[in-house]
Amino acid sequence: MTAVKDTFGLENMLMVGDRGMITSARITALAELGGIGWLTALRAPQIAALAADTGPLQMSLFDEQNFAEITHPDYPGERLVACRNPLLAAERARKRGELLTATEAELAPIIAAVAAGRCRGADKIGIRVGKVLGKFKMGKHFDLAITDTSLTATRNAGRIDAEAALDGLYVIRTTATPDELDTPGVITAYKNLARVERDFRSLKTIDLDLRPIHHRRENRVKAHVLICFLAAYLTWHLRSTLAPLTFTDENPPQRREDPVAPATISAAAKAKTARRTTAADDLPVRSYQGLLAHLSTLTRNDLRYGDDGPVIATLAEPTPTQRRAFELLGAPIPVTLT
DSSP states (O other): OHHHHHHHTOSSEEEEOOTTTSOHHHHHHHHHHOSEEEEEEOOHHHHHHHTSTTSSOOGGGGSSSSEEEEOOTTSTTOEEEEEEOHHHHHHHHHHHHHHHHHHHHHHHHHHHHHHTTSSOOHHHHHHHHHHHHHHHTOGGGEEEEEOSSOEEEEEOHHHHHHHHTTTTEEEEEEOOOTTTOOHHHHHHHHHTHHHHHHHHHIIIIISSOOOOOOOOSHHHHHHHHHHHHHHHHHHHHHHHHTGGGBSOOSSOOOOOSOTTSOOOOOHHHHHHHHHTBOTTTOOBOBOHHHHHHHHTTOOEEEEEOSSSOOEEEEEOOOOHHHHHHHHHHTOOOOOSOO
16 A cells, blocks of 8 residues: 555555455554555444444434444444345345355255264264355354264254344445445445456456466566456457447446445336347347457468469458447458558
């Protein structure tokens, strides 16, 4: 952070990051550094503390809208924005229910084997049970009783209900003042991290395959990463420019009444997806990778006329989609080879 401030001459900066990046320890370091604020989210135990009976996070806050600002002495000089997403709550409840059911289903044969005497010894039973709990990560929601000759596993309704009460809730903490970011702006800034994650997925796996890095010297590793970042920037422009030929929403809604609600797509994008053709010229709509694959069929073929005739470089005839792609890029399709 010191390097960033010194390099770009920044006097005031707001770091936006997820809970894994901007931890409590790093927040302390940022506060000591000065001139750098933060915007991140609280972890589940911190949210649970705020949602206690005497805490400021109560469900009545969401009677009229899905977000509200609260304060707490544990976070001096910070704004806390509590958000509740009903769709996220329903999805988490569904996943938890499926995982609980799957855990019970895999514990059932172990319980039967212990009861029949085919599996004995608390250590052996515990190892088998541990593998199941490690697979589904549901151990905290079960009460286990293991002896050398018995095994019981029952759901802990109290812990399950306590977790369910926080479904769909998240709390954003930030030092940004209301003059810098209003409440919807704080929520939007945090949710925009999804774009960063999308671009890093594109950089690492989807489009560019940054890894593995086969270099060993530091300067070569840095050069490799720099080239990949430049390619990622080019890819971003390509995806935007070629959007009319892909399923990408060209004009997504910019301002939403409820910033907590999931993002929506425009009516034009819905129509394009339903038709699977472009509105302007009725061309097929593809994914970005599918479009690149189609463009790769525009090739040069070396043709030999006769057994001893000359080799003539010939370009494949471009399809209407390929012609349109070059029009969007503002570049002519080459007609000769140099």
